[in-house]
Amino acid sequence: MTVKEVERLQRYKDLLAERSSNAIGYPFALDFDFSELHTLFQYHINNVGDPYIESNYDVNSHSMEREVVEFFADLFRAPKHNRWGYVTSGGSEGNLYGLYVARELYPEAVIYYSAATHYSISKSIRLLNMPSCMIRIQPNGEMDYKDLEESIKRYSNRPAIVVANIGTTMTEAKDDVPTIRSVLQKAAVKSHYIHCDAALSGSYLAVLEEEPQFDFANGVDSIACSGHKFIGSPFPCGVVVIKDQYKERVSKPVSYIGSFDSTIAGSRNGHSPVFMWYAIKQQGREGLLRRALECLSLAEYTQRRLQEHGIAAWRNEKAITVVFPKPSASICRKWQLATNAGQAHLICMPGISQQRIDDFIEDLLKETSLIAREPTHSRVFVKPGDSIMITQL
Ligand SMILES: Cc1ncc(COP(=O)(O)O)c(C=O)c1O
Known part of the structure; x- marks a missing residue:
């Protein structure tokens, strides 16, 4: 130089x-403080493929990635024998993934999301080419459930995919999952899917509350969280957790990598799962x-x-x-x-x-x-x- x-x-x-x-x-x-991990930067760590299946390229951190997913799956009370996920590039990718899985399950569905929702959701909807409906918000940024009810009724012959914000970007408002579920029940839609965008608040609300309102035990289907926000990391990262039964809808075998292509990206950052693992192990x-x-x-x-x-x-x-x-x-x-x-x-x-x-x-x-x-x-x-x-x- x-x-x-x-x-x-x-x-x-x-x-x-x-x-x-x-x-x-x-x-x-x-x-x-990740100084203990600085020597990792001399390796190309690539987590290509499904973290739950060892691939041909094994300079990876799949085993730590699985532990990170399991940590969040426990926090979000995902069913023990029906959970899957991976470490993403951030909350936005987790949102895209949740909606991608939802679309593969319900291609005829309408996606409902509130006006305070992060822009990654409307971008994902454009990418997935899905019909959608924006729902009014209350003055604090939380979804207006009356408007949700009326909107769902309008399309009640179609499956409903609802995005619940667990901390909106501007006011950190939380949409109430039990209320969303009762709206869905009342509207008598045949099938529904709830994706939680828990980018900021997911990882700390789940430790603050014994029984978080927005988790799998409350009927959600997928949760996306950022890793660099509350947990902390020198680069963006995140985690998405879904029910394992949904994965087969998107996962395809690829002989070149000797694994399944179950994620959005091919090559994936192998350092970020180690950093997230380290933070989780240090803090507990x-x-x-x-x-x-x-x-x-x-x-x-x-x-x-x-x-x-x-x-x-x-x-x-x-x-x-x-x-x-x-x-x-x-x-x-x-x-x-x-x-x-x-x-x-x-x-x-x-x-x-x-x-x-x-x-x-x-x-x-x-x-x-x-x-x-x-x-x-x-x-x-x-x-x-x-x-x-x-x-x-
Ligand atoms: C509510 C919400 N969802 C999603 C995101 C996107 O997360 P990321 O920046 O990790 O992609 C953000 C970012 O601030 C956010 O506030």
């Missing part, structure tokens, strides 16, 4: 350090619970401090996302805040210190003009057909 290129690389590293120290708007854990369920409680307590503190200063901050139940009126563009840029429809949010992820929140609030208070006296959720209501652009990664 030339001297200029070495300097360019150094500047990039400095920029990363500087920008990471202000990140509070996007959901990435910051408290990880107890460690995850402790971090979840710390995040919740910081979110409570943030909301209280903002409110004390007259800023209309609010939060959904058990949410680590604090929503408040959108500040100036320069504050949003400096603190990397996600914004939508006049609202901004910050997310109290593991590794964000109280000092960082205090520094942010100090900055915010310099902008007296933004202070609103009315809770923002009383002013925001997204109707079907409204375009909501969520500036989310």
Whole structure:
């Protein structure tokens, strides 16, 4: 490398350090230390094929991948003898996979998803070329179940695939799976499938709650979760868990790899399952619970401090996302805040210190003009057909 290129690389590293120290708007854990795994970067680890079947190429981490899937399958109370999954490139791939499986089971189905749903769902629907119906949301971002009921009734002769958000991108609202199931029962649709997009909240709600409302024991068919969000990882990753009985709908034998092609991608990142495995083994369920409680307590503190200063901050139940009126563009840029429809949010992820929140609030208070006296959720209501652009990664 030339001297200029070495300097360019150094500047990039400095920029990363500087920008990471202000990140509070996007959901990435910051408290990880994977230095023990650095020597893994001298290997090409490729998890091509089905993680539950050993393939010709065995410089892989399939055995750890299976342990990661099993950990999440236990958290989500998937049936012991009817569970399958894999480590994905992130929550978006898990969403695509869940809907792909659902479409293979019910090609005639209509997909229902709320207006607050992450853009990966509407993209998956376009990719899968499925008919869909956007459902209104309540002011807090949760699905409007009355609208769901009316929409399902309109197409009650077709199977229903419902996407339940377990933590929406902007307000971390949770759709209620038992209510969705009772709507489906009332509408008397012949077949249905529930996919949970649990990208952010899945991994900590499942440790906080003895009996999570959104899991397999409550009748869901697939759950997608991000790994780099609450668990933490230097690169994006995630996990998807489905019922094993569904896999045969998508899985095809491939002699070249000596395995089954059961996943979206061919070559798959073999490092990410090891990183997720390491994080899970280091923290265990107890460690995850402790971090979840710390995040919740910081979110409570943030909301209280903002409110004390007259800023209309609010939060959904058990949410680590604090929503408040959108500040100036320069504050949003400096603190990397996600914004939508006049609202901004910050997310109290593991590794964000109280000092960082205090520094942010100090900055915010310099902008007296933004202070609103009315809770923002009383002013925001997204109707079907409204375009909501969520500036989310
Ligand atoms: C609710 C929700 N679903 C899905 C995703 C996509 O997850 P990923 O970025 O891991 O692909 C996000 C990302 O923020 C999200 O907030």
